[in-house]
Every structure is written in structure tokens, then in C-alpha cells.
Amino acid sequence: MEFLQLTKQEFERFTQENFSHYTQSANHFEYRNENKKDVHIVGVKDENNQIVAASLLSEARTLRFFKYFYSHRGPVMDYQDKELVNFFFKNLTKYLKKQNCLFVLVDPYLVIKTHTADGQIIKEYDHQNFKSILESLGYKHKGYSVGYQPMSQIRWLSxxxxxxxxxxxxxxxxxxxxxxxxxxxxxxxxxxxxxxxxxxxxxxxxxxxxxxxxxxxxxxxxxxxxxxxxxxxxxxxKIATVNLKEYLQTLDLQNENLKEEVLLAETKLKENPNSKKQKTAITNLLQRLKSSEKKMTKIKNLIETDGEKIDxxxxxxxxxxxxxxxxxxxxxxxxxxxxxxxxxxxxxxxxxxxxxxxxxxxxxxxxxxxxxxxxxxxxxxxxxxxxxxxxxIGDFIKPIKKNWYFLSKMIAKVK
CATH class of the missing domain: 3.40.630.30 (Gcn5-related N-acetyltransferase (GNAT))
Known part of the structure; x- marks a missing residue:
């Protein structure tokens, strides 16, 4: 296997063919590369020169002289392939050292559990091998957070x-x-x-x-x-709008239809004055007619105050x-x-x-x-x-320049 930088075209083809987050895209790379010059695409090719892993990484300045890197829900790869995982992340460290990287944050797009909307677990996925490999390579898992975290991507998706x-x-x-x-x-x-x-x-x-x-x-x-x-x-x-004038025309047509139904029901009642069914039908129709007229009045008033078309x-x-x-x-x-x-x-x-x-x-x-x-x-x-x-699975962080990284953490505590 070979760890290398990928072209935009190679990366685009791979992410289209393999399940990936929208941030792992050629569009994202192209924009950042043209406007910020802060983005890298790295990956792994196998013995047949086929791409088997890829990741977009962005960089940012930290401690004036260093950079930190972020994986944007990457890399895109088979997380169950232990050999591939080990090879990718070992070589990623070598690559980042050459980039003057202080630390890297990785947040794989990797589901560990599926829940119902009530929180009941439907299915669990075993990714302990993946987690163990990263930890053996010096990555620290930042925990299983609940709630919105200001410095992390949300860990729970619907x-x-x-x-x-x-x-x-x-x-x-x-x-x-x-x-x-x-x-x-x-x-x-x-x-x-x-x-x-x-x-x-x-x-x-x-x-x-x-x-x-x-x-x-x-x-x-x-x-x-x-x-x-x-x-x-x-x-x-996308924006949802309503044209109140058109809606009023629809209500007006419905209203006229209801009036006709009332007249028809009243005619039938005259033919059979003791019919409870027709009496009940007339009562229900009159209630619907009253509700319809009330709604029309409300819409007319809304047009006067807020205009015909509303966002x-x-x-x-x-x-x-x-x-x-x-x-x-x-x-x-x-x-x-x-x-x-x-x-x-x-x-x-x-x-x-x-x-x-x-x-x-x-x-x-x-x-x-x-x-x-x-x-x-x-x-x-x-x-x-x-x-x-x-x-x-959440975030993993790895210091690349350990001494400087831990010094920066101590300085942050003092502040």
C-alpha cells in the first residue's frame, strides 16, 4: 500500500463511489484551495493502484508557528479493515509532521448505535478494534458527549x-x-x-x-x-410561501360547494321531515360552513395587514x-x-x-x-x-509535537 496526496478528480470519484459526509467532497476542496489555501487531500492506494482510503483535511494556525489539522468527518474508508486503518493513521502522522502540525482532530463518520426517536437502542455496531488502533497510535478519544458542543460536530443525527x-x-x-x-x-x-x-x-x-x-x-x-x-x-x-389571495379563492370555492350541499340536504329533509340522518347532516354542514366563513374572514384580514404573499x-x-x-x-x-x-x-x-x-x-x-x-x-x-x-463515535485528538502541545495546554490553563 502507498500513502500519498490525491488529485481532486481521484478524490471526487472515490467519495462518489463510497459512503461519505458532504464535507468530504471535491467542491469543498476546490473552494478552500482557491480561497484559503488551507486544505489537503490524502489517501491510500493498494497494490493494484486502486484508492482504498481518502480524506480531506483542513489546517489552521495555532501558537503562531504551528498548525492544527481537522478531518471533516473523515477519513473515507473501511473502518473494519484493521491493516488499512493502521497503515493510514501511521502514515498520516508522518505526513502531518512534515506540515509542522501541532495536533490533529479526527471525527470519523462512523455510527456506533442506532436509536429510536425515544432513545431505545435498535442496533449496536462493534468498532472497538478501530478505537483500539487509534488509541495505540497516540489518539485520545474525547468521550461520548450529549448535547451541542461548541468545538465539535454534533454526535447525534436524526x-x-x-x-x-x-x-x-x-x-x-x-x-x-x-x-x-x-x-x-x-x-x-x-x-x-x-x-x-x-x-x-x-x-x-x-x-x-x-x-x-x-x-x-x-x-x-x-x-x-x-x-x-x-x-x-x-x-x-428553499423557502415555503403562501399566496393568500389564491388560498382565499380556494376557500371561496369550498364555501360555495358547502352552500350547495346545505341546500341539497335541506331539500332532502323537506322530502323526509323526520329523517335524523338529514338533520344531522345539515347540522354538520352548517358548522363546516361557519368555520369556513370564519377562516375566510381571517385570511382577508391577514391580506390587509400582511400582504398577499407571505414567507x-x-x-x-x-x-x-x-x-x-x-x-x-x-x-x-x-x-x-x-x-x-x-x-x-x-x-x-x-x-x-x-x-x-x-x-x-x-x-x-x-x-x-x-x-x-x-x-x-x-x-x-x-x-x-x-x-x-x-x-x-465522536472525536479523537492526537498531539503531533507532544512537548509543544502539552505546553500550550498548560498556558491555556494559566490564562
């Missing part, structure tokens, strides 16, 4: 398996309320639009509302523009050949009744099926399954789509 399932299968497996909410968005004529990079502000306004609602600050406006530049042909900003919810999506990632989103709580977030998910799951993408990744949850968890509402939303929770 994932819906789309493989070998039709759209109807997926709908049937969702809970009743989620299925009903998706259907209601169609009844209300909620639409999905694609935003170009110059319309990022429409997304960001809704995203800021989510930050205010949940009391957190995640990313600034420029981050979302940069994400679209990095993953230019594999990213999408409901928006989200940033990135995808590769293996997964669709629902990364960041926001919605206007004033318009929750239109359920824009459900329309977004329904349409993007459909998009994934049409493009033969087998995993729909709702992305991070805390891993705290109690009803007091900070993301309880988010978990319940994702749970409705029948997504499972995947728990990942």
Missing part, C-alpha cells in the same frame, strides 16, 4: 432511511399528525421556491426568528452565502450521492398555521427519492431524550417523519 421505499411507503410510516400536516399544506396551496444566493436575506430573516425563539446564536449571514459558494451545485436554499419557512440543504442534509432552517411563528416546515420536508424527501438519494438527514439532535431536553420540540418534529437517531 436520519430517515429512504432506501427501497416508495413515497407512499414513507408517508404511511410517518405519524398521523405529520402526514395530516403535509396534506394540509397542499390544501392551503403552500408552495416551495428556490432562492438564489442574492436572495439569501429572505432565508436569513426567517433563520434569525428561529434563533430568537430558541435563544441561541449559531451563524452569521456571510456563513450561509459561503456555504452556497462552497457547495454551489449541491446546495439549495413561511426556509432551509439550507446540502446533498451528495449518498445523503440529503437539512442543515439550517427558520420560520415565522406568526404563520405556524400554514405549516411551511412540513411542506419543505415533504418536498425535499420527494426530491431525494427522485434523485436516488437513500438517506434524508435531518441532522443534529442533542442525544438527550427526556421531555426536558433543550431540543425537545425539534426532536418531536423530526420524530414525526419516522427518523431514527444515529449516534456517532
Amino acid at each position: 436520519v430517515l432511511d429512504l432506501k427501497n421505499k416508495t413515497e407512499q411507503d414513507l408517508l404511511k410510516e410517518m405519524n398521523y399528525q405529520t402526514r395530516r400536516n403535509i396534506k394540509k399544506t397542499e390544501e392551503m396551496n403552500v408552495q416551495i421556491e428556490s432562492l438564489n444566493i442574492n436572495e439569501t436575506e429572505r432565508f436569513f430573516e426567517l433563520f434569525k426568528m428561529a434563533e430568537e425563539k430558541h435563544g441561541f446564536s449559531f451563524r452569521g449571514f456571510e456563513y450561509f452565502k459561503e456555504m452556497q459558494k462552497i457547495y454551489h451545485d449541491n446546495s439549495m436554499l 413561511l419557512a426556509a432551509a439550507l440543504y446540502v446533498y451528495n450521492d449518498h445523503e440529503m442534509y437539512y442543515l439550517s432552517s427558520g420560520s415565522n411563528p406568526r404563520y405556524n398555521e400554514f405549516m411551511g416546515a412540513y411542506k419543505l420536508q415533504g418536498d425535499m424527501i420527494k426530491f431525494s427519492k427522485e434523485h436516488n438519494i437513500n438517506r434524508y438527514n435531518f441532522y443534529g439532535v442533542t442525544g438527550d431524550f427526556s421531555d426536558t431536553s433543550e431540543d425537545y420540540g425539534v426532536q418531536q418534529f423530526k420524530r414525526g417523519f419516522n427518523a431514527d437517531i444515529e449516534e456517532y
